[in-house]
Amino acid sequence: MLKNYFKIAIAVLRRRKFFTFISLFGISFTLTILLVLTAFIDKIAGDSYPDRKRDRSLYISRMQEINKTGGQSSGPLSYYFLSHYAGSLKTPVKVGISSIFSGTNTYVNNKKIAVNYKYTNDAYWDIMEYDFIEGKAFNKQQVDNADKVVIISEDMKQQYFGDVPSVVGKYFEADNVKYRVTGVVKNVPITSYMTYGDIYLPYTVSKTDYRKDKGYRGGFFGVLLANSKADLPRMHDEYQSMVARLPMESKEFDKIFSHADPYIVSYVDTGNEKSSGVMIVLTTIGIFALLVMMLPTLNLVNINITRIMERSSEIGVRKAFGASSGTLVYQFIVENIILTLLGGFIGVILSFVAIQVLNGMNLIPNLVLSINFTVLAIGLLICFLFGLISGVYPAWRMSKLNVVTALKAS
Amino acid sequence: MFKHLFKLIWNKKKQNFLLMSEMLFSFLVLFAVFSLLVYYYNNYKKPIGISYQNVWVVSYNNALQTKNTDSLNTYYETLRNNIKAMPEVKEISFCSDNVPFSANTWTGLAGYNNHNYSNVNMYNAEDSYLKTLNAQLLEGRWFNKSDVATKIPPVVINNELREKLFGKGEAIGKIIDESDDGKNKKRVVGVIQAIKAKGDYAAAGDAVYHRTDTGSFRSLGKIMVQVVPGANAAFEARLYKTLANYMKDSNVEIEHLVNKRKDINYFTLVPMIVLSIVGCFLVINVALGLFGVLWYNINKRRGEIGLRRAVGATGSSVSNQLIMESMILATFSLIIGSFFAVQFPLLNVFDLSAGIYLVAILFSIIFIYLLVFLCSLYPGRQAAAIYPAVALHEE
Numbered sequence: 001m002l003k004n005y006f007k008i009a010i011a012v013l014r015r016r017k018f019f020t021f022i023s024l025f026g027i028s029f030t031l032t033i034l035l036v037l038t039a040f041i042d043k044i045a046g047d048s049y050p051d052r053k054r055d056r057s058l059y060i061s062r063m064q065e066i067n068k069t070g071g072q073s074s075g076p077l078s079y080y081f082l083s084h085y086a087g088s089l090k091t092p093v094k095v096g097i098s099s100i101f102s103g104t105n106t107y108v109n110n111k112k113i114a115v116n117y118k119y120t121n122d123a124y125w126d127i128m129e130y131d132f133i134e135g136k137a138f139n140k141q142q143v144d145n146a147d148k149v150v151i152i153s154e155d156m157k158q159q160y161f162g163d164v165p166s167v168v169g170k171y172f173e174a175d176n177v178k179y180r181v182t183g184v185v186k187n188v189p190i191t192s193y194m195t196y197g198d199i200y201l202p203y204t205v206s207k208t209d210y211r212k213d214k215g216y217r218g219g220f221f222g223v224l225l226a227n228s229k230a231d232l233p234r235m236h237d238e239y240q241s242m243v244a245r246l247p248m249e250s251k252e253f254d255k256i257f258s259h260a261d262p263y264i265v266s267y268v269d270t271g272n273e274k275s276s277g278v279m280i281v282l283t284t285i286g287i288f289a290l291l292v293m294m295l296p297t298l299n300l301v302n303i304n305i306t307r308i309m310e311r312s313s314e315i316g317v318r319k320a321f322g323a324s325s326g327t328l329v330y331q332f333i334v335e336n337i338i339l340t341l342l343g344g345f346i347g348v349i350l351s352f353v354a355i356q357v358l359n360g361m362n363l364i365p366n367l368v369l370s371i372n373f374t375v376l377a378i379g380l381l382i383c384f385l386f387g388l389i390s391g392v393y394p395a396w397r398m399s400k401l402n403v404v405t406a407l408k409a410s
Numbered sequence: 411m412f413k414h415l416f417k418l419i420w421n422k423k424k425q426n427f428l429l430m431s432e433m434l435f436s437f438l439v440l441f442a443v444f445s446l447l448v449y450y451y452n453n454y455k456k457p458i459g460i461s462y463q464n465v466w467v468v469s470y471n472n473a474l475q476t477k478n479t480d481s482l483n484t485y486y487e488t489l490r491n492n493i494k495a496m497p498e499v500k501e502i503s504f505c506s507d508n509v510p511f512s513a514n515t516w517t518g519l520a521g522y523n524n525h526n527y528s529n530v531n532m533y534n535a536e537d538s539y540l541k542t543l544n545a546q547l548l549e550g551r552w553f554n555k556s557d558v559a560t561k562i563p564p565v566v567i568n569n570e571l572r573e574k575l576f577g578k579g580e581a582i583g584k585i586i587d588e589s590d591d592g593k594n595k596k597r598v599v600g601v602i603q604a605i606k607a608k609g610d611y612a613a614a615g616d617a618v619y620h621r622t623d624t625g626s627f628r629s630l631g632k633i634m635v636q637v638v639p640g641a642n643a644a645f646e647a648r649l650y651k652t653l654a655n656y657m658k659d660s661n662v663e664i665e666h667l668v669n670k671r672k673d674i675n676y677f678t679l680v681p682m683i684v685l686s687i688v689g690c691f692l693v694i695n696v697a698l699g700l701f702g703v704l705w706y707n708i709n710k711r712r713g714e715i716g717l718r719r720a721v722g723a724t725g726s727s728v729s730n731q732l733i734m735e736s737m738i739l740a741t742f743s744l745i746i747g748s749f750f751a752v753q754f755p756l757l758n759v760f761d762l763s764a765g766i767y768l769v770a771i772l773f774s775i776i777f778i779y780l781l782v783f784l785c786s787l788y789p790g791r792q793a794a795a796i797y798p799a800v801a802l803h804e805e
Contacts, residue, residue, distance in 0.1 A: 025698065
């Protein structure tokens with residue numbers, strides 16, 4: 001049965017090539033746009049390099065303080081807060097602390113290199129699983145001694161040292177200080193802003209002494225690692241109750257909010273208690289996808305109706321010989337899904353091309369998009385929906401055709 | 411004539427309903443894209459307000475920890491003299507960290523006659539700020555030494571804020587207020603051309619410039635350095651060494667405004683390009699769809715057209731009729747679409763000026779008409795070429 005439908009579908013496709021082209025164009029391009037978007041989201045939200053222990057970590061990225069007049073200020077946290085307060089919690093096995101990357105320059109043979117540096121504590125390297133191309137991370141001892149050591153990214157190695165096989169033990173100068181390289185790690189794209197940096201330094205070598213500053217707010221992110229996935233809710237609640245008990249920093253504030261959240265929630269945190277970043281992102285993506293899909297769907301419906309009406313004689317004959325409306329609707333929807341899957345196939349090929357082009361343009365350094373199984377599955381699902389939505393209304397119109405008129409029309 | 415066309419459209423309302431909804435949707439998409447483009451273009455037309463080509467920005471942090479204001483000032487004045495002593499440096503100015511083209515924003519209130527405006531950009535600037543950036547003074551003067559001991563602190567505002575607060579009236583010498591309780595009075599001494607601090611495509615917004623005073627060095631974090639044209643990387647490395655050696659406890663970074671402008675424009679351009687590509691694709695899609703459907707319709711109406719030709723209608727009147735039909739369809743959906751689109755300026759969504767929306771609506775309407783016209787041109791021509799004898803014979 002399906003084989004027959006398939007044959008009919010192909011025959012119909014070859015009948016009016018122009019219409020076929022319009023349908024396929026619409027489907028494949030829509031799918032390409034959505035697939036590239038999906039690949040992008042998948043890369044940002046789903047790519048877990050370097051924090052592969054994401055499923056048992058919670059991230060602390062912001063704190064919001066609200067003062068009595070209704071004003072608010074929010075931002076990242078201080079080292080003191082993360083080590084002293086978050087560090088005192090019972091559930092986390094480790095607390096990784098790292099600063100927001102910020103920029104400095106270094107000059108090699110009168111060539112300027114922009115360097116984004118990031119301060120971390122030693123636990124950060126136990127939690128994160130950076131791929132070391134050579135060397136290793138600095139340890140607790142080195143951090144406590146405030147050794148001038150540095151971990152650099154592949155890119156930075158290339159720019160600063162050029163093509164040399166090994167740079168461990170060599171010296172890297174930034175901010176007029178010489179640091180000894182202990183390791184080289186695989187690049188992280190800047191979109192993973194909590195883990196991105198060109199060079200990573202122990203927080204103790206920082207020129208400002210972070211241990212003196214007793215305020216809650218500063219320039220640091222925290223990562224809490226739990227023993228297992230089951231401990232996450234407990235860890236979350238423990239952090240929440242700790243924040244609830246915090247004494248106010250000054251008289252002008254009367255409320256403090258801060259959350260230890262899973263990666264994605266934390267990633268899109270607006271720093272504002274009232275507006276959830278997740279909601280904003282979802283709405284934006286939803287509206288965009290709806291608009292991009294709505295027009296081609298309407299288009300397909302239009303084209304499908306005209307095509308069906310062309311086949312009124314065929315429908316009339318089948319009805320006259322006793323085919324039920326249900327059978328005809330089913331047949332037509334199957335045909336339509338075959339068409340959309342064909343368009344989907346072209347769309348996937350186009351997406352591959354588009355993604356290659358985008359990667360080649362290198363719009364965001366180190367952000368390499370790829371189509372993986374998740375993205376493909378989502379694409380397939382979109383196609384299926386497409387075929388179903390654009391097939392239902394025309395099929396319904398067709399099934400209501402009167403046999404006599406259908407036969408007479410030919 | 412029109413009445414007759416309406417009847418024809420009404421008779422095929424089901425099919426036309428789908429066509430109309432497609433046009434409606436494409437109108438809305440175009441309206442969104444055009445609104446954005448017109449908004450960006452409007453901002454792009456305005457002068458940028460500074461010459462940034464030879465200005466570098468130095469960022470530093472907590473270079474000196476001291477409670478003593480005098481030693482703080484001495485420390486930075488020495489640094490200023492050290493930098494200015496370099497032959498490549500023309501002018502330097504310490505300022506708050508919301509320098510042009512940076513992501514940092516400080517906003518506050520500004521009001522006059524109980525009309526308060528929030529989201530006004532607040533800058534801390536020195537006497538040399540204007541010269542360093544080559545900003546244009548439109549009225550009054552910039553800060554100078556005489557402003558040290560005035561009872562009401564002087565401020566300079568930009569022309570966007572001047573427009574809002576004083577309209578066509580006199581601005582110089584007026585007292586504005588930076589809080590809602592009348593306790594934070596400032597005297598306007600000058601008006602400058604608005605600086606598009608967030609790049610070429612973003613609106614300049616309102617701005618108030620405050621003069622730095624003796625304790626300001628605690629909160630400043632940037633130095634803007636105007637260099638002579640042709641200052642090269644070797645000089646930059648020298649400047650960097652000077653700064654880093656002097657401010658031992660600080661992280662120093664030198665950036666060029668030219669590059670910062672490129673980066674910040676990039677952030678507005680990328681969404682614009684993406685949206686335009688998506689918009690283009692949707693329009694092509696709709697055009698093809700319209701074309702196909704109209705073409706099919708005409709083929710289905712061969713009998714009707716043959717009959718009209720047989721009773722003496724010319725070919726051009728037949729094709730005109732078909733084009734008119736699709737234009738009327740487009741008009742229907744544009745009326746509905748405009749009804750939705752007009753809500754944006756009426757409700758003042760996103761705080762854009764009504765003019766932008768209206769221009770966008772106009773563009774979208776013209777665009778849709780053009781699209782429908784082009785799509786029905788060829789099928790109409792085909793219909794005109796139908797021979798009555800052949801068409802009627804088929805029937």
